[in-house]
Amino acid sequence: MSDHTAEEMMAVAAARRLRDGATCFVGIGLPSRAANLARATNAPNCVLIYESGTIGAKPRNLPLSIGDGELAETADIVVSVPEIFSYWLQGGRIDVGFLGAAQIDRYANLNSTVIGGYEHPKVRLPGGGGAPEIAASCDETLVMLRHSPRAFVERLDFRTTVGYGDGPGSREELGLKGRGVSAVITDLGVLEPDPDTCELTLTQVHPGVEPEAVVAATGWPLRVAEELATSPAPSNEELVALRALRTVDEA
């Protein structure tokens, strides 16, 4: 089964990044799909945590919202919202944060607040939600978004969530406990921060994607790793598991 969409490749590439047994704070949408794919394939023992306070959720169908009854019914425990953010997230107990965003810059800072000016926005987006503290406190953070010059920008319209701030040393200066964004998974490939400069660098392309196409879809001069890997195409098992994931309204 080699036929797959770019969207499916993105979900599979993201799921593979989640190691078995990890505790994972999951955003809704693309991250939730990928995290539940990981739970069905390579990371059956990962612990999924949603900001509604559901710890160890094992949804049979993908929830539409972060607080669906499905999450509460299948969780090990349900705690209050103040508790999930203070004791569990800020307490430093979560390995991986899994986020989406509308915009990202070269230092993996994220915007999910506004497009255009803050006072008179062109598009008012939902806002930060759980993201700022998820990216601050989780040991590492994975980001998923579709590649385009409008999303991968030279300058964010608003910095909602800090990746590497202004570059090396920023996270330490700001007192952020987690290590920061470890990978950005898109429909074209995977970007990882350079260990010295923290700048996002193309380290992996999906099958059939030329690095030039990724550079063209990025709004800053994207650096390409000298040893560029190609993502293994989704396996039969991964595609079957992914296609079996239904949102609650489709189930």
Add this chain to the structure above:
Amino acid sequence: MADVVTLREAVAELVHDGDTVALEGFTHLIPHAAGHEVIRQGRRDLTLVRLTPDTIYDQMIGMGCAGRLVFSWGGNPGVGSLHRFRDAVEHGWPVPLEIEEHSHAGMAAAYAAGAANLPFGVLRGYAGTDLPERTSSAAWIDCPFTGERLAAVQAVRPDVGVIHAQQADREGNVQLWGISGVQKEVVLASRTSIVTVEEVVDRLEPRPGAVFLPSWVITAVAMAPGGAHPSYAHGYYERDNGFYQAWDPISRDRDAFIEWMQRHVLDTADVVEYHASLEAAVA
């Protein structure tokens, strides 16, 4: 002791123009019926507080109830934008809406501080983001013991806190279970409170893990069966995901929105008639 009254009486008595009002419920148990009653009674210039504005604040904002919104995530979960919220922020329709935004962690700390009668909550957050520049209720504080710089958020102290729960007894004690969000905190942080419930029972059966709110911390309890719809009430009914999807095209268009609100909220007397009007629309 809480008075067990009708929702109409509770809103008429407790919610006034210009008040700060927080309707809470994190995806689960969102007090839509109470929000509809505020719309019917034509309240204006409210400061609305809520982590996730959801469709109920979209409706209240679109009907011109709010002058200010304090929030942390304003979207239609799993669907996209809240179009009435966006129209108010982007175009000032039907009235301009001031916003004050936080992260969820900041809002949670602000409610917890309010419940604890403290002037502010403290958290590791906001550092390096553009949020504090835009939000007067977030600031920095140095830890007196370690010197660490931390974020401070001003306590939320609403005039009225509103939640929906599964059950109350005849004395006005309340029990809710499932995802409990910040419901306990909002009731304890607010000067007065309204709790709508699915049913009033003779005796509350204690449930492990449930939130119990004694009658003496609540101002008014009102029956509102189905009062969380299109949100859900664990053990009673499920989330109406189809409604959230259907809300997108309705709320995109000002005229379609007004027509919907007229038919299902303004022309209905209460939550029972609201549900009947939805069923009639499907039939």
